[in-house]
Amino acid sequence: VLAGGTAYTVGRRGCQIQLPQHPSISRHHATITVLPKSATDVADVEMVPTVLIADVSKHGTTVNGELLSTAEAHRPLHVGDLVVFGTLVKMRVLHLPLVVSVSPQLSRSAAKLVVDHVCKLGGCVRDTPVRRADIVDAGVSPFATLYVTRELDDDAACLLSIMQGYTAVSPEYLPVLYTAIRETPGTALQSLPHPHAFDVPLSTSLMGCKYVRPERAVFGPGDYAHAPQPSAAIFRSRxxxxxxxxxxxxxxxxxxxxxxxxxxxxxxxxxxxxxxxxxxxxxxxxxxxxxxxxxxxxxxxxxxxxxxxxxxxxxxxxxxxxxxxxxxxxxxxxxxxxxxxxxxxxxxxxxxxxxxxxxxxxxxxxxxxxxxxxxxxx
Structure with a gap:
């Protein structure tokens, strides 16, 4: 998982994205740059951030079988592209966005903090929770869905998002998540970082309540559409x-x-x-x-x-x-x-x-x- 606003070095030990030791892999083999989303595009769940690659190696890098020229400053990468570093190491470009919904009760400064970091993460921000079915119908496979709030019971949207499997976090959690992803680009994200800044329950009215987080909060490629849904029928027969x-x-x-x-x-x-x-x-x-x-x-x-x-x-x-x-x-x-x-x-x-x-x-x-x-x- 790569964060936006960052240029990643790809190669042997010492690079941000480390490739296996192989004679065809240069010490600094390539550079991958991920541009952040603009604030005007952040509401579009299907919008893919711009990803660029530049080859600086001795033995070459190919994109869909086409050899990159070291004289070429940057080559855009698209979803589905197959990148081969040297002769053996392969990488497929996938789009796994972060889907975020924000509480209408957030202050303007808190909402800006969220939008700024979701733009860097290439994600999507909505003011109401995006329904699971709508995400799947759009052909999008997010790696996580978050609801940003100060209070667990501040509005119906918060409860609706939790019923749909969103993980509730505070605004300050987004910088924590961004830093974790930016600093570990070569590692697959297995779980969300512990929300140090978000101790539940937050609401004084629900002090005796323990929020049960979704059983699965992080999804791999294609997993979201097939993952078991949390049971939302909690008021059935009532x-x-x-x-x-x-x-x-x-x-x-x-x-x-x-x-x-x-x-x-x-x-x-x-x-x-x-x-x-x-x-x-x-x-x-x-x-x-x-x-x-x-x-x-x-x-x-x-x-x-x-x-x-x-x-x-x-x-x-x-x-x-x-x-x-x-x-x-x-x-x-x-x-x-x-x-x-x-x-x-x-x-x-x-x-x-x-x-x-x-x-x-x-x-x-x-x-x-x-x-x-x-x-x-x-």
């Missing part, structure tokens, strides 16, 4: 119900990508319904045809602020009062009907830990409220 429109809008794409169902109920309509029995009169007949068939697969989701207010009302074992917001009053009724209610932060933890049941259905998990049948409330 029906998530929201009473806060903005929250549902923010989380919608994550739930759908996780193969879950999603619905919204107006909290005013919900809070006005009379409670009878075990919630049979709640307005779910059209939304959820048979509550018994869903069981605990139906989960109500509340924002952190709403959940905190709801939790205090539940702890006081009291019913809704006039001062309660519509969302709190509605969810109190849902709680009394024995439906589980989870803090939206638990959805982030479910994505990061891939433990949906533990984060959404376990009554002992922080951020989960679920009334048992023998609990009484005024």
């Amino acid at each position: 029906h998530l119900v929201f009473v806060e429109k903005d929250l549902m809008t923010a989380i919608h794409d994550v739930v759908v990508a996780g193969d879950g169902d999603i619905s919204f109920i107006d909290p005013k309509a919900l809070s006005s319904w009379a409670l009878s029995g075990k919630g049979d009169s709640l307005p779910f007949r059209g939304l959820l045809p048979d509550r018994a068939s869903h069981g605990l697969n139906v989960v109500f989701v509340a924002s952190s602020h709403t959940f905190t207010s709801l939790e205090s009302r539940v702890a006081a074992r009291s019913s809704a009062c006039a001062d309660d917001q519509d969302c709190v009053a509605a969810l109190l009724k849902v709680f009394r009907a024995e439906f589980p209610i989870v803090n939206a932060e638990n959805l982030s933890r479910a994505v990061l830990t891939r433990d949906t049941a533990g984060e959404m259905l376990n009554r002992s998990t922080p951020g989960v409220l679920c009334r048992t049948a023998n609990e009484e409330y005024v």
Whole structure:
């Protein structure tokens, strides 16, 4: 793997790219120069950086069988070209770009740091995660996919990228990666450098969460399209119900990508319904045809602020009062009907830990409220 903005010497011991000792290999046999991408081209995942080769050897270098002249300053190399140094050492030119997505929450200076180094690495930067299928359809085989962020739960794009197998890193990680690749040009990249500047979890709201990195973060030529995909169906068989429109809008794409169902109920309509029995009169007949068939697969989701207010009302074992917001009053009724209610932060933890049941259905998990049948409330 070669980094851009660098001229690499190719030859025997002492060169940056060392070739096997052979009589046909000169001490300094050739020079390979990789030009960085321009900032205007960095969004194009198919754009290949310019690679140049110059022969300075005694026994020659060929490109696709054509002998280079030492008088020729530089010869452009293209994807698929076969370069032969001397008589035996062969090198095939391949394009394995780095695909990077950046959080919209990054500062301008942090985003510039990322773009500058991805340009040097000949990669691609997008403001939203590039879907795996789109990368494969473009005929591109990246060596890695990164999502650059300050917080693991700063937006839905971060969670979506992790569900698609991206590795989350901080902006400061890109210079570390660039240096590692530039300083070891003759070595195949087997793993990403340890992200010293990125200790997870970053978010104070997810301090108890351990982010499970993708099983495979680096790919060889052609491996990306055939590598096993991380299971994204973490919300399968879950029906998530929201009473806060903005929250549902923010989380919608994550739930759908996780193969879950999603619905919204107006909290005013919900809070006005009379409670009878075990919630049979709640307005779910059209939304959820048979509550018994869903069981605990139906989960109500509340924002952190709403959940905190709801939790205090539940702890006081009291019913809704006039001062309660519509969302709190509605969810109190849902709680009394024995439906589980989870803090939206638990959805982030479910994505990061891939433990949906533990984060959404376990009554002992922080951020989960679920009334048992023998609990009484005024």
